[in-house]
Amino acid sequence: RCDNRLPEIDENGRFLARECFNINPGAFHLTLVNQIGRAKRAFVMDSVSSAEVWNYPVVGYSFKYFNPETLEEVEKMENGIIPFEDFTKDKFRKYRSKKVAKILGVQADITFLKDRIATFKDVETDKHNQPGLVIYRYDLELDKEGKVIGGEWYHGHHPDFLWVTQAGTKAKGPYDDEIKGTWNPEKELVPKSWADVAIKSSLYGEVAAPIVEALFKLSHKGVDGINPNQKD
Structure with missing residues (x-):
């Protein structure tokens, strides 16, 4: 995780320190699909890549796709995939995997549970318990078989790290x-x-x-x- 409050960046806004790059977009995307989409299990993420830690349970997601060359949104995922050699505007080319064959642009809308302070209210409205929403944009590197092998964040605002609890773990109060x-x-x-x-x-x-x-x-x-x- 990144402990630096002012991490050094390159000309494209990419963190230079390895520990500040945090979780790769490819790993993040696969975690969403497999942990929540398939296993139906939430996980916890530190939602921002900064020295401060903001842990929130992720409970849902939805994807939108875009052409990484034009940045135009597309209706279907397959329409957002372009051959790597056609990605002429790639700012992160020198960081790409040697096995990358195609690139897909993704916008992930993440639903998470907000932290709430205990109150003495007899009834809390739905508005009080509304989940939070955070949006991340990134691309995915795909190999020739279409498997996710990496990716790049399009903004400095992205998750720092993810974690899960072991099955059967119970919450515990300080007293x-x-x-x-x-x-x-x-x-x-x-x-x-x-x-x-x-x-x-x-x-x-x-x-x-x-x-x-x-x-x-x-x-x-x-x-x-x-x-x-x-x-x-």
Whole structure:
């Protein structure tokens, strides 16, 4: 990842330091298609290539395509693919893979979940929980078989790095270790020791993860302890 607040760039705006180039557009594109499109699993990205880290869960995407030579948007992906030798305006030619045969222009519209501070509102509107949108433009290097082998970002604004959690990983609040004993939310109210931790967490804009997890489980059963999707 790039820790430099003012990384050096070349005449085309491309970062010169290897660590500041960050994730390659080809790897980013394939992650979107395979992780979200096929596996239906979100991942987390640091959304900007700067010294600051802004981690957001990516939950969706859509693609638009353009001709990299003319920059004109096209209706179909195949219409945006041009032979590499026809890409006469390529600013990044000296960085290209030796195996590149074709180039495709891509605009990725990325949907991500925004961070929210815990509130005491009884009801939050859909507007309060609207997802965020960020747009990245890049090209993809394709080999003679049409496989993605690399690419170049068209702007300095692009992801820094991506990461995923292991299956079964649970979120944890900063004061969860102070929770003692057990709680059966179907039979009793929140124990005082748990409530104290929840109150302490809320003072710092945090939540008590075990309580949230218990509430999620209850919500799946409905307010009366009955699964709302269950048929008689």
